Amino acid sequence: MRSRTPAGRSLAVLAGALALAGSVTGCGIRTTTVPVNAGDAPSRVPCEVQEGNLTTQAQPGVTVRVYLVCASELTPVERAASLPAEKGNSDPVRVAQALLDELLEQPSDTEREAGFTTYVRGPLLVSEVRAGDPPGTLRLSRQPEDLPTAALAQIVCTLSEGAATDGSVVLGGPGTYEARGYRCDDDTKRSPESAVPTTGPLPSAS
Template identity: 65%
Template sequence: MTPNGRNRTRTHARAWRTAATLAVLITAVVLGGCGIRPTQVPVDAGPAPSRVPCEVTGENVTPQAQPQGVPVRVYLVCASQLESVDRPVQIPEGKAVDSRVQVAQALLDELQEEPSSPEHEAGFATYVRGPLTLSGPREGDPAGTLRLSRQPEDLPTAALAQIVCTFAESRTAATDGTVLLGGPGEYAPRGYQCSAGTKERPEEAVPTLGPLPSSQAS
């Protein structure tokens, strides 16, 4: 190689090293100025915050949307959980006021209603689809049994959770909060319970006591 060729090679090598050094320095300055540090550890920022309030405030309800009736609490689904809303329910006067079946049917009717505009805007929904009716215990059922027009196990899990938790916090449940539900068939009724897990994860199985032994209904 001629002296001129060797000089050109050395010049190109020095230029390449200088460019590489400048690139490293520029990258370090940019990253340092942005406060970014290289890391290989994934960062868990947690779930994205929910934008639905899951609460119906008084400001969202107009006087025309407040019919008179007996105040009751029903459970709807909001942000993948069960949340309670208060509604006035029309219950026929007379014997029906003391009838567990009539009260349960009124609650069930509310669960089948589409959420009102304020409830919808707050993020509420219902999975209970009609027509769905109730009847009292049959001969041999435990006292307090409610028979649905569909087998409880055939309902969407979230819908069953809505029904159980709504009934559990009303006078339709047993003294310990157990809800006794059966269907139109000959299957024995089961005892269902509304646990904290049911409210947090309504799409999972609703706690049950299993088939209940037959007894004389009263």
Template identity: 60%
Template structure:
């Protein structure tokens, strides 16, 4: 009698294994933690989304926004006439600054872009005695978040707002001396770190 009983137990065990497999239960010896899903923001506005901006009146500009913790360039149209933009560095700097203070469009949002430059910030020309090419912001540059300052510096550096050597001379309100900033590859990769400078340029004594 032991033989048939042993066979019945073997058949029951086999049916139990098959039942567990049919229910989708899988045995595992080592738990696997795959971690969070990777970020898949494209950081690129598609051509069809750029078309409406291209139809706007103004001049084409390039500004730096934040995407995936880095600075990435975005092409926009600034509502300023070519004649006014040609008047000087201050006009084009203000047009760029206005673009940086705008919230990203829906297409830019979908692509993962954001801006850390918060309004209101305006730009004016140099004080008397400032080095040529100085731009003065209504807020002290060093008081701005590092990422916001990096956006401004890199945007200005690749435009007519830059000095002749590609650096950006920025000062704040009052008689605070301007500082020469530069946009490096590291600035674009790590905008939350301090923006590189090329030293302060004090105004000549007796001016202000």
């Protein structure tokens, strides 16, 4: 028997392919190149933590609001901080440290799934004011201007709500530089990577 020529083999392969296509069509199955629409992909609302799902760093305490970064903006998140119930009458340095500790804490699984993150990194401590500091000054263990802009924005917005009432906070560092007033406004919350605005001249210490 003579072997098939290359042309004969090609015709045989083509005939087999046509026969297979015919059998598929005969079974009621039609080939298509149009993608199948399986519906919209599952979606969730970002930057939102379910009510009552609080992250507790240590023992249950009072509910506080801290600002985390989500979708390139600052968004408040409720946390259960280790503070006595009478936090309003507590030492302001202790309150500020508790708030900073919450910012230093990495987001919980629930917060992370919702898109939250924090740019505040430790160590970061709050110390007592110095002689000559304006009233309400909080001294940090790192110079505020040396912190990442987004981290400073988180700190300013968190402390201005948790340790002050006028939307601003006076911060200083460990060095000899004078303390400066920082303000948390809507622009800061919308764009934490931009420079954090400062306040006007600070009142002198009495």
